[in-house]
Amino acid sequence: MRDDEGSATMAGAGLxxxxxxxxxxxxxxxxxxVRQAQAQSxxxxxxxxxxxxxxxxxxxPCAVAVTVGEANGTNVDSCEVDGDDVQVLVRMDTGVPMVPTVAKHARAGPRECA
Known part of the structure; x- marks a missing residue:
């Protein structure tokens, strides 16, 4: 039995x-x-x-979008005005080593009335 001394310690350390x-x-x-939700918002x-x-x-409009995006902790990678719509792509640092950034896209503009 003296050969098994300390084996439970190693198993416990492994667990x-x-x-x-x-x-x-x-x-x-x-x-x-959480970072993905913040970036989308x-x-x-x-x-x-x-x-x-x-x-x-x-x-x-793009200057305003960049200002608002940066005020919310993101980098605005692109901003395009397409007619009455504004489309933005933002990137946010995550603090997670395997996925350092997340990117999210959003579009806003008037909706056609039916």
Whole structure:
């Protein structure tokens, strides 16, 4: 029986390491889901602000969209005015090593009345 001394310690250490790895993976997945939602909200808001600026003709819609996107912690990669619509593509850092950024697209403009 002296040959088995410490084997339970190694098994316990392995279980603790496996639990820590699983919890880390869950935390990274949760952080990624939250960042994706934040990026989509920022893209929606930037597109809406750009469409409102286009509607009011008060300023350049893409400049407004970039300002709103950056104020919400994103980088606006592209902004296009397509008729009465404003389309934006934003990118946000995630803080997750395997997926460093997420990109989201949004479009805003008037809807045709039926």
């Amino acid at each position: 603790v390491a496996a639990a820590a790895l699983l919890l880390s993976a869950l935390a990274m997945g949760g952080a990624l889901v 920022a893209a929606d808001l930037a597109a809406l602000a750009g469409a409102q600026a286009l509607w009011e003709s008060s300023s350049a």
